Amino acid sequence: xxxxxxxxxxxxxxxxxxxxxxxxxxxxxxxxxxxxxxxxxxxxxxxxxxxxxxxxxxxxxxxxxxxxxxxxxxxxxxxxxxxxxxxxxxxxxxxxxxxxxxxxxxxxxxxxxxx
Amino acid sequence: xxxxxxxxxxxxxxxxxxxxxxxxxxxxxxxxxxxxxxxxxxxxxxxxxxxxxxxxxxxxxxxxxxxxxxxxxxxxxxxxxxxxxxxxxxxxxxxxxxxxxxxxxxxxxxxxx
Numbered sequence: 001x002x003x004x005x006x007x008x009x010x011x012x013x014x015x016x017x018x019x020x021x022x023x024x025x026x027x028x029x030x031x032x033x034x035x036x037x038x039x040x041x042x043x044x045x046x047x048x049x050x051x052x053x054x055x056x057x058x059x060x061x062x063x064x065x066x067x068x069x070x071x072x073x074x075x076x077x078x079x080x081x082x083x084x085x086x087x088x089x090x091x092x093x094x095x096x097x098x099x100x101x102x103x104x105x106x107x108x109x110x111x112x113x114x115x
Numbered sequence: 116x117x118x119x120x121x122x123x124x125x126x127x128x129x130x131x132x133x134x135x136x137x138x139x140x141x142x143x144x145x146x147x148x149x150x151x152x153x154x155x156x157x158x159x160x161x162x163x164x165x166x167x168x169x170x171x172x173x174x175x176x177x178x179x180x181x182x183x184x185x186x187x188x189x190x191x192x193x194x195x196x197x198x199x200x201x202x203x204x205x206x207x208x209x210x211x212x213x214x215x216x217x218x219x220x221x222x223x224x225x226x227x228x
Contacts, residue, residue: 032214043220044159044203093158097214102147102164102207104216109158 001027004096006107013084013114021079021110023094029074030096034104035067038091050077084114117142119206121219129227134191136222138204141185147207148180148187153221154200163189194226 003026013019023033035047035056048064050056050071058064068080077096081088091111095104118141128134136150147166151159165171165178165187177190187206191198201221208215 034215044218046215049215102214102216103149103161104205104214105161106151106158 002098002103002105003027004030004094004105004107006094006110008110009108010111011113013112015085015114016083018080018082019084019112021081021092021094021112023077023079023096023107025075025096025105028096028098030077031074031099032097033071033077034095034097035069035077035079036093036095038093038109044093047079081112084112086114088112089114117206117208117217119204119217119219121202121204121222123220124223125225126222127225127227128194130194130196132194134194134198134224134226136189136191136202136204136224138187138189138219139185140187140204140206140217142206142208142217143182143185145206145208148178149205149216150176150178150187150189151203151205151218152200153203159203191224194224196226196228199224199226 005024007022033050036044038044047062048056048058050069052071052074056069071077093109095106120139150163152162153159163178165180171178175192179188201223203221204219205216
């Protein structure tokens, strides 16, 4: 149980284009989903927290107009990187939380390369 | 500033030995504590959660929590080369309604065959 999927697992895009990453909870309803970014050999960095049907809460320093998050249902959240630049190249990972519990279950991650 | 501190390692142990990973946290109001394992190039995987003082065992893993000392540890018995990974300690924020986790930077474990 508690399986989270992400799609795509990797993506290469040109500078200036937008990329959408999907995060799905496959066998549970996720009240809250989280989006993280991880650069090589660095720790996880929380980007934003999203609750179903509400606007996402972004961490300080994360541009909400650049990283658009939509949590449309209890099983799906999307992260859209708009006008991507090479410095946005990173490993993007989502996690999901079951209502009433604190554990976060992580998706397999999406490796984004912007050329 | 809520902080979770871990020794970055690398921690090297021989195969079959006990690996001991430690973590301290600054937020005295934290209630829930987790250990995640992250293999290189992969996402974190939840391996243990602990909520009350004492020990919690699950197979070869034992989590230990001491809230008075703000200390949580993970013991891995009979370490295997497949245990080689970075282990992340995570702690919930104590804010009302907050479900965010604060992660340590991780301890890299290397199990030598």
